[in-house]
Amino acid sequence: MNNLVIMKDQQAVTSSLQVAENFEKSHKHVLEAIDNKIQSAENSADYKKMFCEGTYQDTRGRNQKMYYMNRDGFTFIAMGFTGAKADTFKLKYIEAFNQLEEEHKQHQIDTEELSPELKMFNQIFKSVANQELENKKLNHKVDNIAEIVSLNTTDWRKTSQSIIRKIALAQGGYGAYKEVASDAYAETDRRAGANLKIRLTNLKKNRLANGMSRSKVDKTNRLDVIDGDKRLKEIYMSVVKDFAIKNKVWENEY
Known part of the structure; x- marks a missing residue:
């Protein structure tokens, strides 16, 4: 804030x-x-x-x-x-x-009344002060990006979906959530050489065969597929991080 x-x-x-x-x-x-x-x-x-x-x-x-x-x-x-x-x-x-x-x-400050020497020192001071402000701004951005960079397998679903919601807001509002989520899945497929849609179909069939209720199977989604594959999870989290950094959701000014 x-x-x-x-x-x-x-x-x-x-x-x-x-x-x-x-x-x-x-x-x-x-x-x-x-x-x-x-x-x-x-x-x-x-x-x-x-x-x-x-x-x-x-x-x-x-x-x-x-x-x-x-x-x-x-x-x-x-x-x-x-x-x-x-x-x-x-x-x-x-x-x-x-x-x-x-x-x-x-x-x-009114610098018009300053002597030439003080005007020179004033310019030097402004230059140093501006550099310090830029450093503080950069540090602030680094603090904000910590949430993204620390994204790991612990509570990864909640964190990744929270970041995707922020990306959706930046793209036009909550209505863009499905599009951003779909893009993240597509990029995960591309990087992993996988097909999450086919894997989801297979996972649902396996869960039905193992006795899971139809209502629970219907709630199965691609995040469940990703959750069962360590490599997919790492790739998906990398995609979310890249999307977030590219969209600058870690910045408080745009």
Whole structure:
């Protein structure tokens, strides 16, 4: 939650991806809400000052549209989100905006009155400070990626499916979950030289033959196939990690 709001072009902003994830909304619907405001005939010019279009890469490496929004833009988008949980996130965003803007103000100084020597030292200081901030940002990303890198055979299902949900949010919302999961299975097939669909059919037949009830057999899925093969499990987890890193689900800013 530390980077709900970031500095971009000297302005505190958040992203449509962040809003979609934290409020559990479809990214596609958040984009549509912003597009409708920008394209509206009335107040269109004002809305354009609140939103800045950007891009991010999905799991297939394709550039997808997203928006950065300042405090006013966030207010317009989030005002329709209701409920106790939504209110909690609104307060966190407001706090994040206030904190970042205050920190930014404290770093602003009038350098016009400085002597040439102090101006030179000021530039050196800014360079060193910016490098330190970049290092902190990198360290933060490394901390966030720890969840992905530590993905192992312990509770691997829960962790991998959680990451796939995050990838789906980045691609457009929870509706993209099946597509991302399908892509992960297909890539696992490719890397392993296997066919999870055929293996699933065979596993169901074996379970029926061994006396498992039809209702339980019907719930058998490809994760059960993967769970029974150490090599497949390692390959599948590697695929999920690669998808997550490629889609930058470990970043708090996009």
